[in-house]
């Protein structure tokens with residue numbers, strides 16, 4: 001079950017002088033290609049889902065496949081919400097299975113960026129999930145030509161970076177030092193002195209967005225100066241696009257013929273990046289250094305007094321509705337015993353993404369109100385136990 005704690009994964013990269021690729025995926029072809037390449041390289045990898053891409057696929061439908069791919073992998077994997085636009089987006093991402101989230105409020109003035117980022121960090125801490133913040137502005141849109149989204153690059157300053165990280169508590173920082181999202185004409189000029197100064201001042205893993213189009217030497221110097229996570233998408237989309245165009249030019253008709261070979265094309269570019277950024281053959285060391293990311297099952301077995309069957313079903317329905325949106329809650333299931341003579345007739349099975357949620361859930365006002373007013377008055381006879389799931393074989 002090599003879904004692992006992302007903070008520890010990036011700490012390993014930061015301490016050992018390489019960068020983990022965070023590859024944005026927009027379809028199952030991307031997912032399979034990224035995992036194939038990572039396993040071929042024996043490398044840690046981050047499966048990244050960007051909110052700006054949610055118009056291209058159904059995030060809620062995609063996540064079970066992404067989680068399944070991570071859980072069956074033989075290399076360490078983290079799942080990241082890229083460019084989360086709001087606190088609500090971050091909660092949704094975590095509850096669907098992301099174990100890292102980015103809050104992108106970098107277009108706001110510093111004070112507002114700090115306030116928005118801090119709110120996400122406070123929520124995510126209660127879920128055990130690390131947060132990436134961004135300071136400065138990396139213009140452009142992933143997968144599009146950069147000149148279509150000109151905007152001015154706003155470089156990250158050392159003083160602002162120090163203040164932002166101190167006041168928000170973010171775990172990783174995306175910096176703006178000259179890259180842009182999407183395709184750029186010519187080679188971008190990167191401010192390595194600025195990057196080195198930020199790295200010296202902060203000492204936390206730094207993140208680069210807009211990795212497409214950088215030279216091998218530029219990547220090497222980024223990593224030397226504290227970059228531990230590189231976001232990468234446009235070149236993968238282009239590799240797939242080139243293959244599709246070639247298929248069509250060769251007379252391909254029909255969906256499967258038109259997209260034939262795009263997985264291999266994407267995987268080839270992912271593999272090139274992983275090897276270039278130093279992640280190859282790091283999988284075993286990362287697995288040894290990182291806690292597995294395992295959920296907790298919060299189980300309650302109970303009997304009801306003063307509620308008939310219809311009342312019981314109404315109470316359970318309300319619970320499913322009220323409890324599911326609480327941060328860190330992945331699943332809320334309610335059940336009725338199959339055997340008439342069962343010792344406990346009803347159950348809750350609530351899945352938390354991480355043990356930290358045991359406390360934050362208990363204190364959450366929506367949980368308190370529901371438990372105090374709707375559940376406990378009728379369910380004096382109950383047992384409640386939290387189980388840490390164990391799915392990885394011990395060696």
Ligand SMILES: [Zn+2]
Pocket residue numbers: 083181209210231
């Ligand atoms: Zn980005």
